[in-house]
Amino acid sequence: MSVIEIPKPDPRILARRDAIIAGLAALLPPTSLITEEDERRAYETDALTAYRRVPLAVVLPETTEQVSKVLTFLNQEGVKVVARGAGTSLAGGAIPSEDAVVLGVSKMNRILDVDTVNRTIRVEAGVTNLGVTAAVSHLGFFYAPDPSSQLACTIAGNIAMNSGGAHCLKYGVTTNNVLGVKIVLIDGTIVEIGGAHLDSGGLDLLGLVVGSEGQFGVVTEATLRILPMAEGARPMLMGFQSAEDAGACVAAIIASGIIPVAIEYMDKPAIKVCEAFAHAGYPLDVEALLIIEVEGSEAEIEDLIGRITKIAADYNPSGLRISQSEAESAAIWKGRKSAFGAMGRLADYICMDGTIPTGQLSAVLTGIARICDGYGLRVSNIFHAGDGNLHPLVLFNANDPAEQEKAERCGEDILKLCVDLGGCLTGEHGVGIEKRDLMTYQFNTIDLDQQMRVKSALDPQWLLNPHKVFPLAGRPV
Amino acid sequence: MPMTSILLPDTEAEIEAIVHEAAQSRSGLAIHGGGTRAIGGHVHVDRTLSLQQMSGITLYEPSELVISARAGTPMAEIEATLAVNRQRLPFEPIDYRRLLGGHGTPTIGGVTASNSSGPRRIQAGAARDSLIGIRATTGRGETIKSGGRVMKNVTGYDFVKLMAGSWGTLGILTEVTYKLLPEVETETTLLFSGLSAERAVAAMTEALATPFEITGAAHLPAVDGAPSRTLLRLEGFAASVAYRIGRLEAVLRPFGAFEEIGLEASRVLWKAIRDVEALEAPRDAVIWRISVRPSDGPAIGAKLEASLGARLLYDWAGGLIWASVPADGDGGAAIVRGAVAAAGGHALLVRGSSALRAAVPVFQPEAAPVAAMARRIRETFDPAGILNPGRM
Numbered sequence: 108m109s110v111i112e113i114p115k116p117d118p119r120i121l122a123r124r125d126a127i128i129a130g131l132a133a134l135l136p137p138t139s140l141i142t143e144e145d146e147r148r149a150y151e152t153d154a155l156t157a158y159r160r161v162p163l164a165v166v167l168p169e170t171t172e173q174v175s176k177v178l179t180f181l182n183q184e185g186v187k188v189v190a191r192g193a194g195t196s197l198a199g200g201a202i203p204s205e206d207a208v209v210l211g212v213s214k215m216n217r218i219l220d221v222d223t224v225n226r227t228i229r230v231e232a233g234v235t236n237l238g239v240t241a242a243v244s245h246l247g248f249f250y251a252p253d254p255s256s257q258l259a260c261t262i263a264g265n266i267a268m269n270s271g272g273a274h275c276l277k278y279g280v281t282t283n284n285v286l287g288v289k290i291v292l293i294d295g296t297i298v299e300i301g302g303a304h305l306d307s308g309g310l311d312l313l314g315l316v317v318g319s320e321g322q323f324g325v326v327t328e329a330t331l332r333i334l335p336m337a338e339g340a341r342p343m344l345m346g347f348q349s350a351e352d353a354g355a356c357v358a359a360i361i362a363s364g365i366i367p368v369a370i371e372y373m374d375k376p377a378i379k380v381c382e383a384f385a386h387a388g389y390p391l392d393v394e395a396l397l398i399i400e401v402e403g404s405e406a407e408i409e410d411l412i413g414r415i416t417k418i419a420a421d422y423n424p425s426g427l428r429i430s431q432s433e434a435e436s437a438a439i440w441k442g443r444k445s446a447f448g449a450m451g452r453l454a455d456y457i458c459m460d461g462t463i464p465t466g467q468l469s470a471v472l473t474g475i476a477r478i479c480d481g482y483g484l485r486v487s488n489i490f491h492a493g494d495g496n497l498h499p500l501v502l503f504n505a506n507d508p509a510e511q512e513k514a515e516r517c518g519e520d521i522l523k524l525c526v527d528l529g530g531c532l533t534g535e536h537g538v539g540i541e542k543r544d545l546m547t548y549q550f551n552t553i554d555l556d557q558q559m560r561v562k563s564a565l566d567p568q569w570l571l572n573p574h575k576v577f578p579l580a581g582r583p584v
Numbered sequence: 585m586p587m588t589s590i591l592l593p594d595t596e597a598e599i600e601a602i603v604h605e606a607a608q609s610r611s612g613l614a615i616h617g618g619g620t621r622a623i624g625g626h627v628h629v630d631r632t633l634s635l636q637q638m639s640g641i642t643l644y645e646p647s648e649l650v651i652s653a654r655a656g657t658p659m660a661e662i663e664a665t666l667a668v669n670r671q672r673l674p675f676e677p678i679d680y681r682r683l684l685g686g687h688g689t690p691t692i693g694g695v696t697a698s699n700s701s702g703p704r705r706i707q708a709g710a711a712r713d714s715l716i717g718i719r720a721t722t723g724r725g726e727t728i729k730s731g732g733r734v735m736k737n738v739t740g741y742d743f744v745k746l747m748a749g750s751w752g753t754l755g756i757l758t759e760v761t762y763k764l765l766p767e768v769e770t771e772t773t774l775l776f777s778g779l780s781a782e783r784a785v786a787a788m789t790e791a792l793a794t795p796f797e798i799t800g801a802a803h804l805p806a807v808d809g810a811p812s813r814t815l816l817r818l819e820g821f822a823a824s825v826a827y828r829i830g831r832l833e834a835v836l837r838p839f840g841a842f843e844e845i846g847l848e849a850s851r852v853l854w855k856a857i858r859d860v861e862a863l864e865a866p867r868d869a870v871i872w873r874i875s876v877r878p879s880d881g882p883a884i885g886a887k888l889e890a891s892l893g894a895r896l897l898y899d900w901a902g903g904l905i906w907a908s909v910p911a912d913g914d915g916g917a918a919i920v921r922g923a924v925a926a927a928g929g930h931a932l933l934v935r936g937s938s939a940l941r942a943a944v945p946v947f948q949p950e951a952a953p954v955a956a957m958a959r960r961i962r963e964t965f966d967p968a969g970i971l972n973p974g975r976m
């Protein structure tokens with residue numbers, strides 16, 4: 108039995124399906140409307156695959172104006188809308204309901220303007236994360252936030268979830284790298300927020316839109332900051348005999364005044380799986396592995412690696428290895444970035460995303476092990492150690508409904524532990540449907556009511572991605 | 585003008601009670617941190633709520649690079665505490681006392697509510713980018729929280745960003761949490777003399793397109809026969825700074841030779857730029873703060889010089905123009921606003937008489953859809969419109 112409820116579809120909407128589709132057909136080119144069931148099925152879930160609902164229809168507009176027309180129409184008809192990028196959300200953020208129209212931005216994937224003088228790029232929201240970097244890499248620039256899913260995921264999804272990645276320790280997450288958006292509100296109004304300049308004055312609507320999980324409108328364009336690429340970058344590997352040692356080493360590095368570009372952590376089960384997949388040369392005889400990357404010129408890199416090695420010496424490291432070539436660096440990162448995929452070949456898993464104060468690393472790892480033991484489930488930890496953003500993967504067998512429920516309960520307990528230790532439910536994946544019902548654990552009624560008031564102010568009928576973020580009980584009626 | 589009474593609550597509960605009462609009676613409250621940022625539209629109310637008593641650092645974990653403080657905590661206290669552990673707030677907030685001639689004590693809450701930043705904004709972001717948690721009492725008299733004390737947090741809507749730069753009009757900040765950076769080992773400033781604004785912006789944008797992590801890029805036009813100065817700041821480990829200077833020398837050769845300014849003098853220089861000391865006098869001049877694309881900076885600057893006799897300071901590689909304009913007529917509003925609107929950007933009237941601030945909008949007028957969206961959001965936080973009414 109699944110734990111997370113997706114509300115039953117509204118029969119009045121289902122009954123009007125033909126009329127709604129006819130209305131959409133009048134607004135869009137035929138290639139932008141999907142109505143056949145087998146084609147709609149491709150949009151029934153995202154990366155939280157245990158939950159699926161085939162949507163009423165799927166629209167793939169080509170322009171902001173089409174998005175505006177579609178939303179105006181659906182708002183009049185009282186039909187729910189779920190915006191969708193690439194469908195890689197791990198929180199179920201893009202999962203529709205049977206009475207909802209999925210609005211995909213995949214056809215809006217043009218690069219609109221590259222400006223290296225002002226270090227900005229303007230793109231349509233369906234451009235992939237890696238597509239942004241690809242558009243500027245020949246000019247020596249890159250787009251900094253780098254979710255592991257960057258080959259597939261879109262800027263639209265990144266903005267909705269305020270996505271992060273391994274290199275955000277130095278460069279910040281999506282919200283720190285977006286300068287402007289074009290967003291269409293549910294009533295069809297097109298709003299341009301921010302621009303290529305840094306300060307906009309007025310309320311920081313941009314900051315509010317980023318991370319709003321598709322509940323305020325459909326983002327169709329974005330102006331992003333691009334950065335000059337570092338002269339060079341080099342990862343190093345460091346093994347430890349205990350999580351405590353690894354955690355203490357991370358704290359000591361940061362306290363020393365060095366902010367590496369990335370500090371990633373993997374535990375023993377993860378190391379084994381990722382090594383088998385990527386042949387990156389990860390040490391197999393350690394309990395914990397850190398991948399630490401530094402940037403700069405050759406001399407700067409050597410200097411930083413020297414400093415880090417010296418700090419680490421106090422924490423009994425083993426298997427210290429510094430990448431010697433581009434190919435080796437690529438293999439090291441391939442192992443890390445394909446960790447989720449590689450784990451997925453072994454077992455089904457749910458990927459948690461809590462964040463904790465970095466001083467609590469070893470406490471949280473001990474707690475996670477105890478919780479998973481209690482449920483008789485295996486767990487593997489892969490995460491962004493530098494900023495305390497954990498990704499415990501709770502392994503289970505999806506063909507066993509009882510085990511799936513157990514895994515979800517186990518995940519809930521882990522997230523509650525993160526909150527208890529001074530952290531939060533989600534550091535970069537978003538709330539979606541997955542953590543919706545845990546929101547009351549982190550926030551009280553006053554907090555949640557104020558958030559929902561803003562939702563109601565911008566989307567009075569709660570048509571935009573309504574089943575997400577807030578518990579189903581306690582919503583305004 | 586009636587005497588204003590000052591309310592000095594010590595706790596969130598007291599703030600809630602004051603706001604409740606004010607909302608019931610629909611009587612506005614002016615919100616003061618340390619009273620140094622008297623920017624924005626004139627707030628016509630007869631009661632001021634000061635956060636002076638809501639002071640003190642509530643959490644500081646140097647090894648986690650995080651600090652929390654009650655909103656009325658003086659910036660000086662925060663900076664002194666961080667200095668002990670060789671840490672700092674990344675965004676280098678301006679101290680407005682020079683420019684505004686204020687005597688108050690800048691507070692962390694005021695810095696947050698105004699989303700302040702300084703020259704390092706180009707590399708480290710503004711206050712909003714380092715702010716990770718807030719507590720605030722809304723115009724409903726309810727205290728909400730958003731974010732927390734962890735470095736990454738996407739749980740619920742990002743009211744942390746929304747509160748930064750809301751100038752006390754959505755809620756009264758009671759506590760804020762920031763992430764920190766280690767203090768750098770050293771800094772050096774490269775000084776180019778005699779460049780035109782256009783050449784200066786070309787040099788600065790060229791430097792920012794290198795991987796050498798410039799943390800300050802400012803241009804001070806020529807005054808009184810002294811040549812213009814164009815400044816680029818490098819910070820980090822000494823060896824790295826030295827190396828980067830060498831590399832920049834090659835890249836920036838077309839702009840002529842530069843002088844190197846060492847640690848101490850460089851610190852003094854950037855503090856002066858941060859606080860816009862060059863435009864402090866004459867005191868009766870109107871001050872505008874204009875944010876545009878760097879490449880649009882010189883043309884807009886030239887226009888303000890030609891049409892208004894403006895004196896300028898360019899920061900953020902040309903993307904931030906501080907303009908001092910004679911206090912005649914509309915204080916240059918029509919020309920400033922027109923130039924900014926044409927290029928895309930934002931002009932804030934930072935200094936001007938009450939009469940001027942009543943006559944021209946202090947913030948760049950927003951496009952109708954943006955203004956409508958902001959209004960809908962604002963109504964949910966402060967339905968009675970009692971928090972700093974008229975400020976934004």
Ligand SMILES: Cc1cc2nc3c(=O)[nH]c(=O)nc-3n(C[C@H](O)[C@H](O)[C@H](O)COP(=O)(O)OP(=O)(O)OC[C@H]3O[C@@H](n4cnc5c(N)ncnc54)[C@H](O)[C@@H]3O)c2cc1C
Nearest residue numbers: 192193194195196200254255261264265267270271321326
């Ligand atoms: C293997 C794997 C690795 C991952 N690694 C990371 C990681 O390192 N860091 C990280 O942060 N995340 C990671 N993720 C999660 C996911 O990739 C991100 O959340 C990503 O931003 C989602 O982008 P998407 O285009 O797939 O969006 P979707 O999944 O399609 O949608 C995500 C959310 O965005 C909303 N949305 C989509 N388009 C719009 C729009 N135009 N306007 C408004 N709202 C919209 C949707 O309604 C939904 O709520 C990973 C996922 C996978 C499967």
